[in-house]
Amino acid sequence: MNSATSRPDNISAGLTTVNGVESGSLSAADRGTSYGHGLFETMLFSAGAVPLWQRHLGRLVSDAPILGLSISEKSLEDNLANFLQLLAQQSQSSGIIKIMVTAGTGGRGYASPEKMAPQIICQFSPLPNNLVQLRQKGVALIQCQYALPTNPVLAGIKHLNRLDQVLAAAELKQQGAPYTDGVMFSHDSNLIETTCANIFIKTPEMGWLTPQLDQSGVLGVMRGLLLERLFNQSGLNVKECRINPQQLASASEIFICSSIRGLIPVTEIKDLGHWSIGPETKLLQSALFDLYDCYLC
Secondary structure, three states: OOOOOOOOOOOOOOOOEOOOEOOOOOOOOEEHHHHHHHHHHHHEEEEEEEHHHHHHHHHHHHHHHHHOOOOOOOHHHHHHHHHHHHHHOOOOOOEEEEEEEEOOOOOOOOOOOOOOOOEEEEEEEEEEEHHHHHHHOOOOEEEEEOOOOOOOOOOOOOOOOOHHHHHHHHHHHHOOOOOEEEEEEEOOEEEEEEEOEEEEEEEEOOOOEEEEOOOOEEEEEEEHHHHHHHHHHOOEEEEOOOHHHHHHHHHHHEEEEEOEEEEEEEEEOOOOOOOOHHHHHHHHHHHHHHOOOOOOO
């Protein structure tokens, strides 16, 4: 998910495989297209590889059983390896790879068939051409009026049903420039995420915080890397908790993050405040770049 301006299409743009077959087809009765029954990952492709692949793979494999899907690491690995080979044949070494796992075909009705044959789809698209600028200059956000529903069973999962984000993104489109994303709250006004990224804030009283995502939201891959490694590596503490709008407004530093964009400072939230890019945000950006130089700032 990314609202930044993209480069013009090239020969690889739109390249798609279904179960490893280029230009393969997906049944109209597929449960992914019919009901959003499936998972997906949006991954940075750089220097001919996917630097955070093991984290993306781990999330797919761990989340699949929650949706009743049975998918092996080997099948995912094989599909990605095949896709990377096709990209190499087209002399493409960087971009965005989206991998989707659907539940496959099923009869009419919501109930899953006894035996499902998951389908694996890989898609390529170019990288936005302004990522370095966003990391250096920051972004302006709106406050989305659409509230994320509570669903603890699906909380954290990157499932194919993204209607919440579609409706929130419609608000963003109405606002136009300079706003490139929007913060989203729960029905009880707790901060959750943006339409396409996780969010971290530094507060005067509690230091660095990120929303607890046990009721809604997506447990992002970059978020996981920050919590498990980059904050500690940078000598900083961070806590997952409920965050209200007052805490958000009082923050001294804010950034959003995703596996495509890396760490992006927030310089404005409409009708809430303006921020400078803080020193600890820059420190975390440097720690990420030291680990993966594809996240150049």
